[in-house]
Amino acid sequence: MTTLSKPGGVKYVLPILAGRAARFATRLRGGGSALPGVVVQKLAPNVMRDVAAGLPHGVVFILGSNGKSTTTNIMTDVVRAHGLKVFTNPSGANMPQGIASALLKETSLTGRLDADIAILEIDEGYGVVIAEQLRPRAAVILNLLVDQIYRFGEPDRVATMFRNIAHAVDGYVALNRDDNFLAKLGTELEQGGKHRVEYFGSTPEALASAPHGQASARDYSEIEASANGAHPVAEVVSASGNEAVIRFAGTDYPITMPSRGLHYAVDVAATLTLAAHTLGERFDVNIALKAVQAGKTVYGRGEIMTVGDREVEILMLKNLASLQLNLDSLTYEPDSVLFAYDESSYDPSWLYNADLSKIKHVDVISGPKGAFVATRLAYEGKTFDRIIPDVTEAVQAVLDGPRPASGRHTFFLDYDQMMATRKYLGYKDLEAGAAS
Amino acid sequence: MTVSILELFSNDLALNGDTGNRRALAHRLELAGIEVEQRTYNPGDTLGILPDIVVVGTGSSSAQRALAPEFAQIAEQLREWAKAGVVFLAAGAGFHLLGKTIKLDADTVIEGAGVFDVTVDATAARIVTEAFGIDGQFGLLIGTENHSAVTTLAQGMAPIGAVRNGFGNGDGLEGAVVGNAYGTHLHGPALVLNPVFADHLISLAVARTGDTYIKNDKHDELDQTIDLAREILIGKLPR
Structure with a gap:
């Protein structure tokens, strides 16, 4: 027994x-x-x-x-x-x-x-x-x-x-x-x-x-x-x-x-x-x-994916520190940027404490609260091309655009946007998600 | 002329991105072709010459406790400036520290700089209102509140407006106004989402410097983007 x-x-x-x-x-x-x-x-x-x-x-x-x-x-x-x-x-x-x-x-x-x-x-x-x-x-x-x-x-x-x-x-x-x-x-x-x-x-x-x-x-x-x-x-x-x-x-x-x-x-x-x-x-x-x-990077935390003839790097932004430290650690100047913000991130005030000097221009802003990111950039006098609230449409729009000189798109994604993006790009090995 | 903006305790009182208030004022002024001088004041600094606008933001209760003596040191100067018509925008902890007293716990009451004749009981339950809406002379002010304070205005002190959604001072009203000084619980930060409010403070400041603030297409473009963000929060107000 x-x-x-x-x-x-x-x-x-x-x-x-x-x-x-x-x-x-x-x-x-x-x-x-x-x-x-x-x-x-x-x-x-x-x-x-x-x-x-x-x-x-x-x-x-x-x-x-x-x-x-x-x-x-x-x-x-x-x-x-x-x-x-x-x-x-x-x-x-x-x-x-x-x-x-x-x-x-x-x-x-x-x-x-x-x-x-x-x-x-x-x-x-x-x-x-x-x-x-x-x-x-x-x-x-x-x-x-x-x-x-x-x-x-x-x-x-x-x-x-x-x-x-x-x-x-x-x-x-x-x-x-x-x-x-x-x-x-x-x-x-x-x-x-x-x-x-x-x-x-x-x-x-x-x-x-x-x-x-x-x-x-x-x-x-x-x-x-x-x-x-x-x-x-x-x-x-x-x-x-x-x-x-x-x-x-x-x-x-x-x-x-x-x-x-x-x-x-x-x-x-x-x-x-x-x-x-x-x-x-x-x-x-x-x-x-x-x-x-x-080791491999955890999903969406500095993960680099290959999509066709481009690379996509996903950097997660869950708070000031994660965005700032990810920006600080960039060894290249991102020349194709997508920025997406979640509905469940209730208060985007912290965006105003971030030093965004590494970003010159944002191609597409997305997510249910993308407009807060757009407003933050607008006050900094930084330009962006488009706001596309649905992140999968936004990702597709970036991929349909010209191949950046660097060959790499840099995605700054809030948690839910990161999950949706990975899924859309065919990465099915999703993590379990926050237990809610 | 140059409009000078002084942000107090920018290292400690910017918990909710309040530096954005200075940024918003400076950017809108610069779009109108007006030169701006931005300064910060932190412990150990000298306060410098008379500014046109003073901004001060939100912070933790431990920051309030730690900064109270710092406020006491410059209280007299701040009160003089306010009397002289310097524009003040104070949010959250910064607002409270410019009041008379703050009750932090059962045994601790700290003194503020006395620019606003308000008393604050910061022992209340925490209030978080994602879509904090205030009706008043600036139309609908929208943003977020996150604090644990009941704020009592002395007789004769005016509020900024009436709370449409949220807690505000605790009695259905929000903030305090005395002369050109405005105190509020609004962040997001307060001015970035409320260009009408920002432009009002700018008009008060340029009346002092002799500049003329005329908005142009670039303001319209900026305000269109701001409207998209405002709409998100306005959509969350109860109907």
Whole structure:
């Protein structure tokens, strides 16, 4: 009766079957991925906790305003390269029901997940709830940026969320020592004595090389960050385009990254820090960096697609930092630009804080709220050719136009516009989408 | 003549892209062929000579707490400027910090610069109104509000208008006006989506400098684009 001794056992057969039926039903309907999770959790509230408890290396959380999907992706590649079986959530499916659905899809009828470790990107608004269910052993927090003001009100509230999540993590937290809020959170956790705290960061030279640094939100508290941040586990020494140098245990490693920019290099440093802790003696920095360099970019985050005789590069704009850091990391002057903004991005005010000097002209503006982008450009005295609200029509219009001298179209896309564009261009391997 | 625009605390009080207000004024003036000087003031800077327009924007409550002493340092100068007819546009936290007092929590009341005779209770539940609409002398002002404040105007202080959709000051009215100084909870930022309001502030400013603000085709073209964005929010107002 070995099956029954595994976590969950027979008591989860019915709930998980019900969840699968729900998945089948939503698939027929063509709907979202969150419902199966709702069904199973209603029938068996402890199933998530028990499934997670059965993982030999436990659960690891990836948190931060920006870079969650990318870092989860890199971390998954690195840990798999070391021979572990990894369960991870599809990027964007980072809220409770989405994670539950993703997890339960891979769970046997007896409540066993065939993996050594779960590496999960987690929405900051739900992190505590998810932590209570999954009891993570380690977490990394990448950054705290001005993000989703319409949802969170102000950055300080997000700082409280990160603090509460960190307190719900059992043991280890890796933090960005160059982030205004997170360096101080590290000090607080060190003083609390419940956590092992480690840091990653960038040299002052690397930070200065990016025109707007990391766009970290301001912290007005008067706490002094401890000196421990001066000794990061992994540090970005330089980052220019796809080339970066990462310092790990006193040695500098030049790497070629699948995506550009300081922010990507920082995600790599964060991964090395977390992976070295998580894998312990198994960790080999050469294996890790080989996996990093062989990795693919996450959908729509600096992804380059080939369409006929052109390239299309998709850069996601979800907030000021993502747009600014993507602009800053451009190694070419975009000569064919499409810019599309979502309906679900409620307040486009932040566009006025962006430095758009890298963009000279926009060919097509799209999305339900494209007019806000047009207005922003108009105030800057920058020209655009057309507004085409439907993004697939806009994409087609760009592709029907002349081939740009660079051979590349640069698309700045909000989340929903990015999803629709990839689908339209025939990339069917869509991520699960935000669990709503 | 040159119209000079001074943005206060541009590093801290621009949480909702409020720098766009300075940009909007400057761009509209420049389209009319009027020279513009744009300045910013941040802690440690000198305030400099009398500007024609002062703008100040939105920020977090911790920024308000941190900046209160900074406002106290320049309060007298700001009040003098306001009395002398300098045009002010203050949004959100910047508006509140130009008021009399702000109650931040049960134990903390901070003093503002006193340009506006208003008291603010910033302990209210957070209000987020995507399509914040105000009726008044500028027609329909449209934008977004996102704050947690109840704002009480002293007797004799005029509001900017009546709230059509949203919370505003909390009593059905929105903002405050004293002389050429305007305070509001509107962002988006406020002036980029409301050219009538922007042009009114410009007309007050050029009356001071002796310039003549005559709009042309380029303003019309700009305003057509702005209208497309306005329509998106206007479409969200309850009917």
